[in-house]
Amino acid sequence: MDFNIIKIKALILKSGLSEEDQQSLLSLFAQAKDGDLKEAVKLFENDLENVKIMDDVYKAKLKVFENKDKKGWREILEEERRSLEEMEE
Amino acid sequence: MKMERMSLENNIDNLDQEEVIASEEEVVVDQAEVEVKKEELELNPEKLIAEEKTLLDVFRGRSAGMAKVLTLTTALILGSKFAQDAHAETPETQVTEQTDEQKEKQEFYSLEFRDDVENQLDVIDKIKLIRFVVVHDNETESIIFSPEELQNNPTLSVEGYVANVMVLGDDGIEVSLNGQGSKKIDRDHDEDYLILGGTCVHPEELQTDEYSEDFFHDLITKSELTADEHGSTYLSGGHYFGLATSMGYLGEPVNDDQNNILKFKTNDGTYSFPINQHVFQEFEPDNIEDSGRGGDLVFEYLGNRPDRISNDEGVDEHIQAITNAITRVESISGSNLIDRVRFIDYNADNAFAAHYEKEMTFTMDHLEGNDVEESAATAEHEILHKYVDQKKFTDDPEIRTLFADLKGYTSNKKTRIINNGWIPFDGFNEDYDNKIFFDFIDEKSFLGRGGGHSKDNVWEFCTSFIHSLMYLDRLDDNLQEIGDEEERMSVLDNYIHTTQVVLDNVRNLPVIGKLYDNREEKFLKDKLEQMKQLRGKLNK
Incomplete structure (x- = not known):
């Protein structure tokens, strides 16, 4: 049985992200407990575009946390909520 | 900040540990600094994860997996383990002490003639509890009314204003607030908590001396679920009113009428509780x-x-x-x-x-x-x-096409913009054309104030763009801030083109949508003329 992180890595490598972005996104997921990555594997297997989305989200969140940007954090939550609502429809 | 790491890392080629550790250090919190600056985001991992989890936990359909991974990314960035128990910090439950004035009002109400008073006990018998989320002294608190309290309180009085009402009752009970029907309560798959729209309510939030953990466990796990016509399930006997209140950025009153009446209808008849609260x-x-x-x-x-x-x-x-x-x-x-x-x-x-x-x-x-x-x-x-x-600019296919073209979107992405005006999660995407132009029209750049996120969708684009037109006298100076001449020209050309498309929209409005003095058209023509003059100057 492959570990989820190995599957994640394979999917990230196929994603079309730059090498630098692949490295940093993989580093992020490598910090998780392997069981917690199950959903991420499903999500990325379902559509590789989701790797790109998650990389965008990662960068946006990192920027907001680095700047301790309260307003930016609210905007991220709002964008996530709105986007998920759209997906549900 | 303690990290939980997997030994799996050893299995991963090319994984630079130093980079991981460096990224941790970048987000390490200087607690003292956070406390001094009020408006800064408090980098409390548990709080931020709980905030996001509360908002996203309600998505159950095709976006459920995405919601979980989004929260996971936050947990990982903040170096916290994925907190399944992220909701540990919950507001204390308490019943407010009544002021003398409230007691007086309550006595007044109790003396009023009530034609439904004979139904009081039968109806209250069908109510398990009523919970208000009340805003008071700038903070929210949870106030719970048990059936015993409902018998002794014909008026539900609170100090502050009610932002959310939750009712848990027997199957079939109907509840309305000022004649408006309630929204339905759902429960999570693992039967751990209730879901009220964008808010999760956990059993520990509702515990008082009268309500034990077992009470809520039974309520949540044994209550019947009803399916609606769309296949969504909800808790029979569960009702709520109002918006999500735990997010910290809504806080709107559940209803701003002067007199609020919470009305119950059962097979035995109806009974109403006036709500006594602060009003506008x-x-x-x-x-x-x-x-x-x-x-x-x-x-x-x-x-x-x-x-x-x-x-x-x-x-x-x-x-x-x-x-x-x-x-x-x-x-x-x-x-x-x-x-x-x-x-x-x-x-x-x-x-x-x-x-x-x-x-x-x-x-x-x-x-x-x-x-x-x-x-x-x-x-x-x-x-x-x-x-x-009001002007429906964002419905105009020409304006949507313009937005998609500016972002450099083609085929599928362009079609989605034209059909819907936006693409989910596109606000996070930094891979688009004309970044300088979008940044340029944002209020934070053009005015040096406020935010602006014109790249996110066509609504934000139109709003920030027209906002910048109001202060077009700054255009020349702002353009000079762009060092590269080619980029400066490109921004100005995009300005001219966008204004022309909006002007065409206004010109094509049906007569009934136009103002008698054509002021919008004049406004846009005037701005367009200014831009063209500036363009001519830059060409020299």
Whole structure:
């Protein structure tokens, strides 16, 4: 049985992200407990575009946390909520 | 910050550990600094994860997996383990002590003739509890009424205002608030908590001396679920009113009527509880100069600390700035976009315009945490959203196409923009064309105030763009900030093209949608002329 992180890595490598972005996104997921990555594997297997989305989200969140940007954090939550609502429809 | 690491890392080629550790260090919190600056984001991993989890846990359909991974990314960035128990910190449950005034009112109500009083005990017998989320002293608190308290309290009195009402009752009980039907409560798959729209309610939030953990365990796990026509399930006997309140940026009252009546209907009959709470109070701001708007604005305050708005001279300056902002935007639209400005005493820096009413709301924290120019810029942006909605600019296929083209989107992405006006999660995407142009028109760049995220979707694009047109005299100076001449020209060309497309939209409006004095057309033509003159100057 492959570990989820190995599957994640394979999917990230196929994603079309730059090498630098692949490295940093993989580093992020490598910090998780392997069981917690199950959903991420499903999500990325379902559509590789989701790797790109998650990389965008990662960068946006990192920027907001680095700047301790309260307003930016609210905007991220709002964008996530709105986007998920759209997906549900 | 303690990290949980997997030994799996050893299995991963090319994984640079130093980079991982460096990224941790970048987000390490300087706690002292956070406490000093009020408006900074508090980097409390548990709190932030809980906030996001609360918002996203409600998505169960095809987006459920995405919601989980989004929360996971936050947990990982913040170096916290994925907190399944992220909701550990919950507000303490308590019942407010009644003031003498409330007791008097309560006695008054109890003496009123009630034709439904004979149903009281039968109806209350079907109610397990009523919970209010109340905003008081800038904070939210949970107030629970048990059946025993309902028998002794014909009026549900709170100190503050009610932002959310939850009712748990027997199957089949119907509940309405001022004649409006309730929304349905769901429960999570693992039967751990209840879901009220965007808010999760955990058993520990509801525990009082009268309600044990077992009570809620039974309630959540054994209550029947009913399926609606769309296949969604909900808890029979579970009802709620109001918006999500735990997010910290809503805080709107569940209902702003002067008199609120919570009405129950069962097979045995009906029974109503009046709700006694703080309501919006109209006030006259001091020393406000006539902005030349014509027509009065109504100002209202909601909260239990009216001195916060009446005794602070600084607030008057904000109100003047907001009034002037309304006048400026309405002078372009030629119509009345705002009639009422509201201030709510709530712990969040926020401002928003109502969708269907001519209303705009600011939190008191926004006024106190920002300078006057910021309030003006925020007000203009919010009112311009109403203007853009009113004119339906964002429905125009030409404007949607323009937005997609500016972003450099083709095929599928372009089609989605044209069909829907936006693409989910596109606000996070940094891979698009004309980044300099989108950044340029954002308020934070063009005005040096407020935010702006024009790249996110066509609504934000139109709003920030028209906002920048209001201050076009800054265009030349702002363009000079762009070092590269080719980029400067490109931004100006995009300005000219966008203005032309919006102008065409206004020209093509049916006669009924046009203003008698064609002021919007004149406004846009005037701006277009200024841009073209500047273009000619730059060409030389």
